[in-house]
Amino acid sequence: MNKIIYKEQLSKDVFLMRINAPRIAEERRPGQFIILQTDEDYGERIPLTIADADTDEESITIIFQVVGKTTTALSMMLMGDYLPVLVGPLGKPTHIKNFGRVICVAGGIGVAPMFPIAQALKDAGNHVSIIIGARTKELLILEKKIKKIADEFIVCTDDGSYGRKALVTEPLKELCQSTQKTDMVIAIGPPIMMKFCSLTTKPYNVFTQVSLNTIMVDGTGMCGGCRVSVNNEVKFVCVDGPEFNGHQVDFDNMIARLNAYKSIEQQKQKCFVEKTFKQKEELV
Amino acid sequence: MSHLSAEELSLKAKEVIVQYIDKCDTLKQKERTTIPAQEMPTQDPFIRRTNLNEVAIGFSEEQARIEAMRCLQCIKKNCVDDCPVGIDIPGFINKIAHGDFESAAQIIKQTTLLPAICGRVCPQETQCQLHCAVGKALKDVDKSVAIGRLERFIADWERKKGKRILPEMKPPTGKRVAVVGSGPAGLVVAADCKREGHHVTIFEAFHKLGGVLRYGIPEFRLPNEIIDKEIETLNEMGVEIITNFVVGRTRKLMDLIEKDKYDAVFVGTGAGLPVFMGIEGENLVGVFSANEYLTRANLMHAFEKDKADTPMFSSKKVAVLGGGNVAMDSARMAKRFGAEEVFVLYRRTENEMPARKEEVQHAKEEGVEFHFLENAKRIVGDDHGCVKGIECLRYELGEPDESGRRRPHEIKNSEFIVEVDTVIVAIGNGSNPLISQTTPQIKVNKRGNVLVDETQKTSMDRVFAGGDIVLGAATVILAMGEGRKAAASINLMLAKETESETKKKMYIVSDM
Ligand SMILES: Cc1cc2nc3c(=O)[nH]c(=O)nc-3n(C[C@H](O)[C@H](O)[C@H](O)COP(=O)(O)OP(=O)(O)OC[C@H]3O[C@@H](n4cnc5c(N)ncnc54)[C@H](O)[C@@H]3O)c2cc1C
Ligand code: SF4
Ligand code: FES
DSSP states (O other): OEEEEEEEEEETTEEEEEEEOHHHHHHOOTTOEEEEESSTTTOOOEEEEEEEEETTTTEEEEEEEOOSHHHHHHHTOOTTOEESEEEEEESOOOOOSOOSEEEEEEEGGGHHHHHHHHHHHHHTTOEEEEEEEESSGGGOOSHHHHHTTOSEEEEEETTSSSSEESOTHHHHHHHHHSSSOOOEEEEESSHHHHHHHHHHHGGGTOOEEEEOOOOOSSSSSSSOTTEEEETTEEEEHHHHOSEEETTTBOHHHHHHHHTTTHHHHHHHHHHHHHHHHHHHHHHO | OOOOOHHHHHHHHHHHHHHHGGGTTTOOHHHHHHSOOOOOOBOOHHHHTTOOSOSBOOOOHHHHHHHHHTOOOOSSOHHHHTSTTOOOHHHHHHHHHTTOHHHHHHHHHHHOSOHHHHHHHSOGGGTTTTTOHHHHHTTOGGGSOOHHHHHHHHHHHHHHHTOOOOOOOOOOOSOEEEEEOOSHHHHHHHHHHHHTTOEEEEEOSSSSSOTHHHHTSOTTTSOHHHHHHHHHHHHHHTOEEEOSOOBTTTBOHHHHHHTSOOSEEEEOOOOOSBOOOOOBTTTSBTEEEHHHHHHHHTTTOTTSTTTOSSOOOOOSEEEEEOSSHHHHHHHHHHHHTTOSEEEEEESSOGGGOOSOHHHHHHHHHTTOEEEETEEEEEEEEOTTSBEEEEEEEEEEEEEEOTTSSEEEEEOTTOOEEEEOSEEEEOSOBOOOOHHHHHOTTSOBOTTOOBOOOTTSBOSSTTEEEOTHHHHSSOOHHHHHHHHHHHHHHHHHHHHHHHHHHHHHHHHHHHHO
């Protein structure tokens, strides 16, 4: 059982939580994730990237967007509540070294997992350019925090409500075209964004690393539910990843697999929200 | 064959038993072989297709005694020779014949820790029942004494009685044993090391214990209640249990020894990593490994649609690839989730199928179809990346291979497409990669199986291993057998260390 020691709403649907987890806080490295359940018997297992950790406080930070039943239930949990199931850190840590010039592209909630990676790359001596983007101003998170570590920083929104009115791929392309050679691009965000970032960098032959967040069950390589096609080979995101060469990932297949249960999930979330509201009304 | 209910079978047995009850010890061998073999009572196939309750209900007392009287009490015990843990089979069966179930239980428990589980899932027809004298005399292995069912009967009888005797435990030794993984291998090691007085901690990656017993083998074949009971016993014995802990990730195996001061570690992490066929279309939406399909259904309770958050893919027509227990479990589970048509594709014939006979029989009764001498060549997708069919190829059997099974050959140009929306791949499991990925000190073979010596010791100091992680996907009883052996080696190693430590102490004391 792991206690939720801090909770904050970052934007309309995005929450930050710090959870007591001494062992995970000690072992985790940038790029790794946890799996949690909000109910021990009937909960679903969902993977979330570890956004930060504090070994003194013995806590890890997770940042999540409400998209389905489990994230809805999680968002309703309060400071002091306990998570019945939390396991990690899972996945291979990001390979960190001095690559030279690195561009970090984060879309939406992807800023959260990007933060520890960008920080580690910076600490390793890289020149770090950071591009963050969101649909609209309200959905931008952690801007101030991540800006601090950037050597170069660009914000864009799809609707132009803040920063540059552009998709993240636009500034990415410009940076790739600039005279300064880019040694690596890291893209984290919605699958469709990672797909287009990979397509953008391909002509420039810049190694592009993406971090995949597939459906998972066990997270230890036992079920194969997380599998993706990388360079026409089957890879398991939980043990072989979560990071892969974006130029080799079959994103269309991955997106189709992510949507396999969409209709059932939406139904479950709707039922849950309705039920919760009913209970609240009855209390009032 | 029409289905007889448990009540009908029990009534029939009550009538039959009066003929034999007084002659229990005096029956001639010939007479014994004429005693009617008892049929296992089961849930009606039409009803059980829609529920997860256990299919096989178990013998009534009279049935068990009649079945036990069929045993010839051989001097040369073929059955015992073929039992991986060497249970005194005629011994416990004789006690059942006399109605002394208590003594029967004691005999079984001398050699096996989990009889309720083994009685249900062991492949008896290829082990103890294979060379049984009765089966030989009647020239039909199916007519052998139903040893597994009798074992189960006794285990259930004892459980229902509700009284549980904790095994005797030696006083604490101060030594610490870490058990990684809580499948049958790990559970046995935990019990055997705890009995020796060591402090034992089980580390399990999942939130529930039992390994494949919990997430793989379905409730309709092995109810959770039975696994829970075994774990309760470990709990009462004082075994420490830590769930949600992935050794290698949450903590390195090395750190368990160096930082957490465990004196010995047992690795029983099982055969994770489902094998896929490497054919086109295997990543389409609607293709599952049996592990994923069954884990959703069993561990995550997806069958209880209203309560469970974990969704299950809704299927109409399902193809299951493979011929083992895992394939049978997947096919029967798909039926229970409401699939209209489920067929098993197997490239050899029924005779070569590795699944337990009883499971194949049950699957057939439940309406699962079998396509023998056929194999998948390609999975066909629609425009949305979902499964829409499976292209199959016909096979014929050729010469026997090393294993003695006739090798299947494909028939050229025999391709044909069957419409399906779901494909479940159940063709085997590789070894769980996590320990070898994170613990380079442990040597593994090409397939990732941990290498051990005859005492189950790995190439890493103080670390032992057993079960599927060593054997590749095997069986519950073999995993338990290896666990037993590993625990004995660990206990021996720790006893030696304690001895030399005491000697040292005495030396120091006498020196003063
Ligand atoms: C669907 C199915 C049906 C089967 N039917 C039968 C049958 O009828 N009869 C039969 O005899 N056999 C059957 N088997 C095979 C049998 O279940 C296995 O051989 C047996 O369970 C192996 O036991 P084990 O202890 O080695 O490992 P497992 O039962 O696989 O247990 C391993 C445990 O280790 C945990 N683990 C893995 N990695 C780590 C880690 N790094 N840290 C912590 N924990 C970890 C896993 O979560 C798991 O709980 C079946 C298997 C399946 C999949
Ligand atoms: S071989 Fe068969 S008949 Fe002989 S002792 Fe064993 S179970 Fe009984
Ligand atoms: S989540 Fe099951 S294998 Fe990756």
